Amino acid sequence: MPSNRSITRIITQNRVWQSIFRQGYPDTDENQSKAITNSWFLHIHPVRVKTHTLKISYTWGLGVISFYLLVVLLVTGIWLMFYYAPSVERAYTDIQNLETSVTFGMLMRNMHRWAAHLMVLTVFLHMCRVFWTGGHKHPREFNWVVGVMLWLLTLLLSYTGYLLPWDQLAYWAVTVGTNMIGTTPLIGEQSRLILVGALETGPEALVRFYALHIFALFLPMIILVGVHFWRIRKDGGLSSPLASTDEPPEGGVK
Amino acid sequence: MSKDPRQLFPRGSGQRYGLMELVKGTSPMVGKGPEDTVMSWPHLLIMEVLAILGTTVLLLFWSLAINAPLREFANPDVTENPAKAAWYFMQLQEILLHMHPALAGVIIPVVMVIVLMALPYIDRSREDIGIWFASKKGRKIALFSTVYTTIWLIGLILFDEYIRVRSLIQEPEIWPGWLIPLAVIFGLSALLYFLLRRWRPTTREMLIGFFTAFVVTYILLTIVGLFFRGLGMHLTLPWNLPPGALTF
Ligand code: HEM
Numbered sequence: 001m002p003s004n005r006s007i008t009r010i011i012t013q014n015r016v017w018q019s020i021f022r023q024g025y026p027d028t029d030e031n032q033s034k035a036i037t038n039s040w041f042l043h044i045h046p047v048r049v050k051t052h053t054l055k056i057s058y059t060w061g062l063g064v065i066s067f068y069l070l071v072v073l074l075v076t077g078i079w080l081m082f083y084y085a086p087s088v089e090r091a092y093t094d095i096q097n098l099e100t101s102v103t104f105g106m107l108m109r110n111m112h113r114w115a116a117h118l119m120v121l122t123v124f125l126h127m128c129r130v131f132w133t134g135g136h137k138h139p140r141e142f143n144w145v146v147g148v149m150l151w152l153l154t155l156l157l158s159y160t161g162y163l164l165p166w167d168q169l170a171y172w173a174v175t176v177g178t179n180m181i182g183t184t185p186l187i188g189e190q191s192r193l194i195l196v197g198a199l200e201t202g203p204e205a206l207v208r209f210y211a212l213h214i215f216a217l218f219l220p221m222i223i224l225v226g227v228h229f230w231r232i233r234k235d236g237g238l239s240s241p242l243a244s245t246d247e248p249p250e251g252g253v254k
Numbered sequence: 255m256s257k258d259p260r261q262l263f264p265r266g267s268g269q270r271y272g273l274m275e276l277v278k279g280t281s282p283m284v285g286k287g288p289e290d291t292v293m294s295w296p297h298l299l300i301m302e303v304l305a306i307l308g309t310t311v312l313l314l315f316w317s318l319a320i321n322a323p324l325r326e327f328a329n330p331d332v333t334e335n336p337a338k339a340a341w342y343f344m345q346l347q348e349i350l351l352h353m354h355p356a357l358a359g360v361i362i363p364v365v366m367v368i369v370l371m372a373l374p375y376i377d378r379s380r381e382d383i384g385i386w387f388a389s390k391k392g393r394k395i396a397l398f399s400t401v402y403t404t405i406w407l408i409g410l411i412l413f414d415e416y417i418r419v420r421s422l423i424q425e426p427e428i429w430p431g432w433l434i435p436l437a438v439i440f441g442l443s444a445l446l447y448f449l450l451r452r453w454r455p456t457t458r459e460m461l462i463g464f465f466t467a468f469v470v471t472y473i474l475l476t477i478v479g480l481f482f483r484g485l486g487m488h489l490t491l492p493w494n495l496p497p498g499a500l501t502f
Contacts, residue, residue, distance in 0.1 A: 026296070029293065032294075033293070035295045036294050036295055042294075045299075046294060048292065048294060049291060049292060049298050050290055050291050052290070052384065054292070054298060056301075058384075064302050064306070065306075068309055069309065069313075072309075095324055096324070099324065107317055110317035110318075111313055113322035114317055117502065118309075118313065124472075131373070132387055132462070132465075133386050134382050134385065134458070137378070137379070137383055138374065138378055138380060144374050145371045148367060155343075158340065159340060159343070162340050166328045167323075167325040167327060167328055168326050168327075169334075169498070169501060170328065171328035172338075173337075173340050175337070176337050176338065176339045177343060180346065180350065180355060180358075180359035180360070183356045184356055184359075188356070200330060201330070202330075239383050239384050241382075242381060242384070
């Protein structure tokens with residue numbers, strides 16, 4: 001029987017593996033930094049991070065958790081799309097079939113729904129943590145603005161998804177919501193009509209909410225998350241107290 | 255002028271760098287000893303993996319234990335009572351009960367979002383970045399703001415349920431719909447401002463007071479709207495809620 005060492009060697013000492021991972025096992029400083037910079041997925045991180053920002057009690061991991069939930073929502077969401085059609089005739093029965101006759105259908109639906117609810121919560125808490133630790137202040141003002149947009153998109157994505165099962169819960173929640181929009185002075189009724197696509201919540205609204213849910217809101221979400229992460233790097237990594245990072249005052253040269 | 259480009263960019267010079275970007279000021283890591291930093295691999299990545307695994311476990315067990323709701327087929331002729339929005343919009347539906355719909359559903363949310371976005375432009379100080387609630391004073395202010403907001407909100411909700419603004423003044427609509435709600439909002443904000451002044455707070459600490467008031471209002475109204483509103487959106491206790499009043 002080959003030893004662990006030689007199994008590792010069989011897996012890693014070949015052209016295929018080495019064409020993907022260009023550094024050796026990350027147990028030296030050099031390989032650890034290469035592991036980050038050589039990987040498209042990991043290169044979003046800096047090679048070194050401040051110890052202060054690693055404390056759980058600083059970020060509570062809320063941003064990472066929100067992002068992970070978004071990924072879960074994307075995966076389970078695509079899976080649900082295989083079984084769902086946004087028409088009044090089919091939507092409700094599609095969900096019923098998902099629950100009763102599709103393998104893992106119930107689990108996937110549950111995970112999609114509960115992940116969405118959880119994300120609404122974690123994104124809000126993330127916003128609170130950023131404000132209360134002062135992480136929104138210069139030079140991170142713009143990333144905070146991007147964050148507020150992410151919060152709104154999270155709420156709107158949840159809301160548009162809510163209509164899709166076409167049950168009483170969905171129907172009345174959306175009717176209450178769109179009526180609220182309808183009360184806006186001057187542009188309210190027009191906005192409501194654009195959203196609902198008819199005088200009342202009906203088949204047109206279902207199609208529009210579906211298009212918003214899977215594409216028109218999701219695409220900006222992905223793009224803004226990309227901007228958000230990119231800005232974290234450009235703003236000098238996560239915020240930490242001036243004393244320990246010794247950041248110079250604005251525009252100043254130390 | 256016309257130089258041979260091969261001289262400017264000699265082949266195989268072994269140059270391994272290029273100009274990536276021009277920035278003003280010092281780099282964020284200047285003046286920072288390596289002792290304040292650690293390698294991302296493994297220190298950061300292990301934390302991320304743990305957060306992801308923890309979330310996965312929680313979500314899986316939650317999804318195995320509790321099924322997503324599916325009620326009867328949508329029927330425009332059968333109104334749900336109470337007809338509630340999704341739970342995360344209950345704070346809007348709650349204020350809708352107390353003022354004109356345009357004020358509750360549109361103007362206040364839009365103004366709140368604009369103010370939120372403006373916060374880092376109002377407070378330009380940098381001393382207290384990275385410190386929870388900025389200072390000891392900031393922590394006291396946040397606590398005070400929480401208590402202040404909670405007491406007033408509960409008082410106002412009870413008042414509008416059992417005494418009712420509209421039973422005191424009905425006409426013209428501008429009074430119960432616009433002027434009284436706005437007077438309450440601005441009045442209580444001004445009172446909070448003057449009470450917080452006692453601590454001689456910095457702008458940052460003052461904003462902590464107001465942001466905390468916003469968060470407490472948001473959460474408290476969501477809880478009241480979701481767990482304490484029954485038939486006809488009247489106040490009730492969570493265990494007396496009619497079936498279907500919890501909109502998850
Ligand atoms: C889809 C939603 C969001 C995702 C996936 C996300 C993700 C992240 C991640 C991974 C971080 C790194 C630090 C951490 O985990 O706390 C972060 C930082 C940050 N986020 Fe978000 N975020 C989201 C929404 C928001 C919102 C709603 C706000 C504010 C309104 C916001 C403002 C910020 C700011 C200013 C930072 C830098 C904080 C610092 O340097 O201390 N983000 N975000």
